[in-house]
Amino acid sequence: MPMYEYRCQECGRKYEQLRRFADADRDLQCPECASERVERLLSAFAAHGCGGGGRFT
């Protein structure tokens, strides 16, 4: 199950949540103010590129 990142448009709170892909944009609610005006951010998982290491010079 992928991790998604959300941000509340009411209070600006950012939070992460594990959700199924099909549910990623459903029933969003801010844990801080209970607002449903929450937007999904581009997920940050796989942010670390596997840069080419292991090269000994």
Ligand SMILES: [Zn+2]
């Ligand atoms: Zn909020």
